[in-house]
Amino acid sequence: MQAWNKVSRMPSAAIKKMQDELFVKMLREEMAVRHPHYRELFKEQGLNPEQIKGIDDISQLPFTEETDLLPREQDLRHPKRFVLEIPGESEQKSKKKGFALFGRKDKGPDPFDYKFHTLYFSAGRTAKPVPYEYTHYDLNNLKEAGLRAFDILGLTRDDTMINAFTFAPNPYFWQIFYSTIEIGCTALQTGGGKVLGLEKILKAMDSMEAPVIVSAPGYSIFALQTLEHFGFSASNLERVIFGIDYAPMEAVEKAARLMEKVSAKNKKIQRIYFVSEAKSGWAECEPNYGYHTNPDHILIEVVDPVSGEVLGEEEKGEIVITHLDTRGTVLLRCKTGDIATGGLTTEPCPNCKRTVPRILGDIEKKAYYLELQGKEGPVQFNGNELRKMMIARDDVLLWYIEIKREKEQDQINLVFKGTSGSDENKLSTLLQEQIENKFKIPVTAQNTTLDAIVNKIGLEKYITEQVIFDNR
Ligand SMILES: [Zn+2]
Numbered sequence: 001m002q003a004w005n006k007v008s009r010m011p012s013a014a015i016k017k018m019q020d021e022l023f024v025k026m027l028r029e030e031m032a033v034r035h036p037h038y039r040e041l042f043k044e045q046g047l048n049p050e051q052i053k054g055i056d057d058i059s060q061l062p063f064t065e066e067t068d069l070l071p072r073e074q075d076l077r078h079p080k081r082f083v084l085e086i087p088g089e090s091e092q093k094s095k096k097k098g099f100a101l102f103g104r105k106d107k108g109p110d111p112f113d114y115k116f117h118t119l120y121f122s123a124g125r126t127a128k129p130v131p132y133e134y135t136h137y138d139l140n141n142l143k144e145a146g147l148r149a150f151d152i153l154g155l156t157r158d159d160t161m162i163n164a165f166t167f168a169p170n171p172y173f174w175q176i177f178y179s180t181i182e183i184g185c186t187a188l189q190t191g192g193g194k195v196l197g198l199e200k201i202l203k204a205m206d207s208m209e210a211p212v213i214v215s216a217p218g219y220s221i222f223a224l225q226t227l228e229h230f231g232f233s234a235s236n237l238e239r240v241i242f243g244i245d246y247a248p249m250e251a252v253e254k255a256a257r258l259m260e261k262v263s264a265k266n267k268k269i270q271r272i273y274f275v276s277e278a279k280s281g282w283a284e285c286e287p288n289y290g291y292h293t294n295p296d297h298i299l300i301e302v303v304d305p306v307s308g309e310v311l312g313e314e315e316k317g318e319i320v321i322t323h324l325d326t327r328g329t330v331l332l333r334c335k336t337g338d339i340a341t342g343g344l345t346t347e348p349c350p351n352c353k354r355t356v357p358r359i360l361g362d363i364e365k366k367a368y369y370l371e372l373q374g375k376e377g378p379v380q381f382n383g384n385e386l387r388k389m390m391i392a393r394d395d396v397l398l399w400y401i402e403i404k405r406e407k408e409q410d411q412i413n414l415v416f417k418g419t420s421g422s423d424e425n426k427l428s429t430l431l432q433e434q435i436e437n438k439f440k441i442p443v444t445a446q447n448t449t450l451d452a453i454v455n456k457i458g459l460e461k462y463i464t465e466q467v468i469f470d471n472r
Contacts, residue, residue: 020054022324034085113137122276133328145280146179164215167191193460211238217247224258239268245464250392290358372410
């Protein structure tokens, strides 16, 4: 990665030129040479990397699906096929010789950059976790991405922070961990609900007088609701930073309302969009200005999720990732399964003026676009929409749905816990009617105890909660 003060102010034409160069270098010198999967694939498909002159030619290359990376039953080491091999000694010597002719000091690739450091896994609870190999080179990039995200968020070493991301081998917790170390701020790495538990996290927020909490959206909203329920205030709290799970604007607005109720000093809410495939997360300066990406690290395309056609600026589509400057696991045109509702823009950010490409709108999970069987044929159900609708409500504390099939027809069972003071019987009827009207599928709704829901959705157990269970 390059100097952030340069990259973040580069005109879009210069960013494109930089990406052309990085991409061609990555493709020819890494993927075609020491990437077992792509090296073979290019041969099999008769693709000549020398003919790819820049990112405008990228659509000639095949996509990678996340399932391509999963361990096989017969071959648990299959994900290794996406990891760059360590360059041999002969390669370094021959490179040295070649450059020596021009009097340049290029020692060729440094084997240490390729040396395995650690594995971080994707967070998916519905999908199988995918292992991504990081080398020390990638670890440095993760730290740099973290520092950039903090710069975009406007965090400094004077901030005191509670890192409430779940402790696990994933890039989310560790990016925040390394950023707090690198920036030198005061931080409590709680490990999240799974490690420290909600009560202790809330106590720490109070005793450390921490103005900043970083957590999954569902978790901080629940924490704020808990404070409100017990009549506690959070007068030191100034900002909440959402990450890991998708945080639509409904979550931002709800958290702002709750911060008001618990007398927070300020009501700043910001978001980071973590993409396991990108081996890092991207921050947003202010809500709705889009996630500011790192063009010297990752190339982003937005494509039609069905046809794979590359879409224009600000067109809704699936986010596709190509690595421009990584080691360890390396990906070419990897489909993430994430949909950017506002697409991608290369226009400078109207708020902070940084010029890096931004991902706009809400992020939706493609896995939540389901086809259900209604009374009169198939119905397209967008679980992301239901999630937004439920997050927006102030009368619902926690919830989940189960989709069931009976006699070849699907049904949604909503299970919820209302906030204190809500009439749960009335709420039950209301929710049933509203969801049924919106999604045209039969719905049943029932309330249950707090413990039952917390356990079912895994609020204190998993990296992030699961609210849609497709049991068909
Ligand atoms: Zn901005």
